[in-house]
Amino acid sequence: MRIAIENPDQSDVIQLIDDLDAFQKPLYPPESHYGIDIAALSAANVLFAVARDEAGTAIGCAAIVIEPDYGELKRMYVRPENRGQGIADKLLAFLEGEAMARGCAMFRLETGVSQPAALSFYARSGYARRERFGRYPEDPLSVFMQKDAA
Template sequence: MPDVMIAEEPPRQPEVLRLLEMSDAFAASLYPAESNHLVDVSTLEQPGVLFLVARFGEAVVGCCALVEAGDGTAEIKRMFVDPNARGLKVGKRLLQTIERHGETLGLDMIRLETGIHQPEAIGLYTSAGYVERPPFGSYQPDPLSLFMEKALRVPADLDR
């Protein structure tokens, strides 16, 4: 039986684009357009963006991006797992891989925005140590959004 493999890959490939379209449709089914904070493929191809693809055998079953903010933080974007692959712990493995990359990059904090109607995503992030926080960056308060973060490093002044 094949194992799930996660690697950095370009987002502009047919199976990944299909997954991103599934993600778009899922988000649109839960939230109005103004509450969907999705980034497009060209944004995922920019410098400072790490894009990971999860494969089960040859099939693309999940993806996520880590977008550096330039201030020691980065944001998780486009985290999505094909519904047919749920139960393989793809989301958990993608999150762990993103965090390892964040540590390697020397990031202090990883942040994210997710929707309040996604209990599985909220549970994943909470179980991994993410905590709620106010909106960050260019986000505005939105009753349908939940903002979270996780410190990767203890600030030097607290590490005593």
């Protein structure tokens, strides 16, 4: 497996984002969806990482939006058939390392109450629940988490 910072505007990466949306959209009403699109993922303040298997197939992705005071994790996804192999751990560690190298000292995220696997993964990765942040509205379906850089 190889993980690298890549341009999100690639057909196989767009398919990953589409698969993530297909997974999440049935879980929440439209007003509780806070994912960002390919154009936003291509912004200068976004680090977008892709995990690829030995054949070069995109099997996972994640982004960190670098804000002035923190980095926000967005669009973390690993294909279901590739889960359980430590890919998410490696992808998150890689992306956090890239963000820390650019001066990021704190990470935040928003995820949903209907994603227990994600909540467990982030807790195991050192993220703790916190109050709402940024421009997110009050939403009982959202869970906000934070981690200080190591």
